[in-house]
Amino acid sequence: MTRDWQELEKWDRAYYLHGVQAASEHQYTAVDSMDGNWFTLADGTRMLDFMSQLISDSMGHRHPAIHAELSRAMERYGHAYFGLANEYRARAAKLIIENLLGESAWAGRARIFSSGTDAVESCITMARLYTGKSVILTQAHSFHGMVMGSTMMRGYRANISPASSFDKVQDIPGFPAPGYIPIPAPEFEDWDGSGRLPSLEATEQIVNAIGGENIAAVITEPMLGGAGTFPHRDYTAGLRDISKRHGFLWIDDEVICGVGRLGEWFGYMHWPGVEPDLIAAGKGLNGSALPVGAVIASKEISEHFETARWWSGSTWDGHPLICATIVGNLEYMLANDILQQVRQRGAYLKERLDSIQAKHPSVGRVSGRGLFYTVDLVNGEGAPIVPEDRNSAFTGDLANMPNNIIAGENAKRGVFLGGFTPNTIKLGPPFTITQDEIDLALDSFDQALDVIDEKFVKS
Numbered sequence: 309m310t311r312d313w314q315e316l317e318k319w320d321r322a323y324y325l326h327g328v329q330a331a332s333e334h335q336y337t338a339v340d341s342m343d344g345n346w347f348t349l350a351d352g353t354r355m356l357d358f359m360s361q362l363i364s365d366s367m368g369h370r371h372p373a374i375h376a377e378l379s380r381a382m383e384r385y386g387h388a389y390f391g392l393a394n395e396y397r398a399r400a401a402k403l404i405i406e407n408l409l410g411e412s413a414w415a416g417r418a419r420i421f422s423s424g425t426d427a428v429e430s431c432i433t434m435a436r437l438y439t440g441k442s443v444i445l446t447q448a449h450s451f452h453g454m455v456m457g458s459t460m461m462r463g464y465r466a467n468i469s470p471a472s473s474f475d476k477v478q479d480i481p482g483f484p485a486p487g488y489i490p491i492p493a494p495e496f497e498d499w500d501g502s503g504r505l506p507s508l509e510a511t512e513q514i515v516n517a518i519g520g521e522n523i524a525a526v527i528t529e530p531m532l533g534g535a536g537t538f539p540h541r542d543y544t545a546g547l548r549d550i551s552k553r554h555g556f557l558w559i560d561d562e563v564i565c566g567v568g569r570l571g572e573w574f575g576y577m578h579w580p581g582v583e584p585d586l587i588a589a590g591k592g593l594n595g596s597a598l599p600v601g602a603v604i605a606s607k608e609i610s611e612h613f614e615t616a617r618w619w620s621g622s623t624w625d626g627h628p629l630i631c632a633t634i635v636g637n638l639e640y641m642l643a644n645d646i647l648q649q650v651r652q653r654g655a656y657l658k659e660r661l662d663s664i665q666a667k668h669p670s671v672g673r674v675s676g677r678g679l680f681y682t683v684d685l686v687n688g689e690g691a692p693i694v695p696e697d698r699n700s701a702f703t704g705d706l707a708n709m710p711n712n713i714i715a716g717e718n719a720k721r722g723v724f725l726g727g728f729t730p731n732t733i734k735l736g737p738p739f740t741i742t743q744d745e746i747d748l749a750l751d752s753f754d755q756a757l758d759v760i761d762e763k764f765v766k767s
């Protein structure tokens with residue numbers, strides 16, 4: 309079938325409710341098909357997906373193992389609501405609790421949802437119900453989703469710049485919502501001060517002021533995905549220590565980092581001896597073959613809810629088809645030691661990034677783990693090119709932001725690679741990426757950085 313892309317563009321522009329770009333600046337880029345680590349645009353251009361869409365499609369597009377399990381499931385199931393069990397729900401929960409998390413033995417039960425936001429919000433509900441307390445500590449620069457609950461958790465928060473001025477910011481009325489208290493973002497890995505991290509010092513002061521008896525939980529990401537920050541090595545264990553001493557829970561938002569992205573099943577595993585109370589998972593569970601999310605609770609918290617009568621559930625809880633994609637993905641990842649593959653390919657990617665950093669004065673920092681690396685771009689003084697950096701409210705002329713210049717340069721060479729915050733480029737290819745494809749993307753990135761050097765460092 310040939311598609312009339314002109315007609316489709318007209319409908320898309322006329323009827324779809326778009327985000328991020330205003331209609332006046334909207335660039336219509338349509339995808340015609342997706343296959344493995346590549347996708348093809350409506351005009352026939354092939355693009356190497358070096359960001360796995362939103363650091364989400366971790367097994368590339370239309371992975372045969374995931375699709376085969378989904379096809380089998382579709383022969384038997386459509387939707388079965390949560391009051392009825394189904395084969396795939398049991399298999400998905402068993403894989404998560406026993407196969408991914410069995411070794412450390414802290415995790416009790418999982419519930420499967422249809423988005424990461426659902427998982428985050430479920431964690432908040434559970435933390436508040438379990439502790440009987442209301443305050444949630446949330447990090448600056450964090451991202452937890454874009455519906456009303458998760459968007460109130462600070463960080464990036466669905467603000468709007470009105471059509472009359474893209475330099476203005478209007479927050480959602482009611483923001484900041486009561487019950488969510490911000491704590492500082494972690495220091496970068498290369499922070500070279502001495503003593504306790506200032507972020508932890510400040511967090512402890514905030515906790516002392518509020519009182520642990522009022523705090524239900526703190527929610528953080530192992531590596532801040534939206535902001536692209538891998539925290540200093542002392543941060544996560546230090547924060548967990550504060551939460552334990554003051555008697556509140558740690559919600560570990562693994563929606564972006566979980567299920568192999570950082571080279572471990574879950575990002576928190578980079579810190580030996582550190583375990584969360586609740587995990588919000590998503591994207592990587594099924595490589596985003598279908599919308600997905602999951603809450604994973606410690607044994608104690610699981611039993612608290614399982615033995616109670618908890619009036620909860622959404623239409624999509626434990627959806628057989630979503631669970632089938634989780635089963636297809638996790639069984640394949642386990643059988644083929646995909647974690648090891650992530651570590652190997654990630655080591656090669658890091659090697660290439662290190663030599664790129666040595667060559668380009670505009671590269672200020674490379675950080676990350678596994679197959680999720682971020683590159684921070686700086687000016688001639690070594691400072692962020694856009695001063696607001698991770699505090700950006702996405703105002704002004706976005707086309708001239710370094711992240712978008714890099715995305716445009718890479719697109720010219722058939723590589724999908726840019727970023728969301730103005731100075732930070734996110735490299736998060738599928739776990740199925742080959743060494744040749746890493747070379748192709750990094751050669752393109754290398755040339756794109758020449759433009760940044762020229763424009764922001766040498767001028």
Ligand SMILES: Cc1ncc(COP(=O)(O)O)c(C=O)c1O
Pocket residue numbers: 362423424425426428451452453454529533534561562563564565590591600601
């Ligand atoms: C860390 C984190 N939490 C939550 C979410 C929200 O997940 P979803 O978009 O599936 O609702 C995201 C999405 O990018 C995320 O990166």
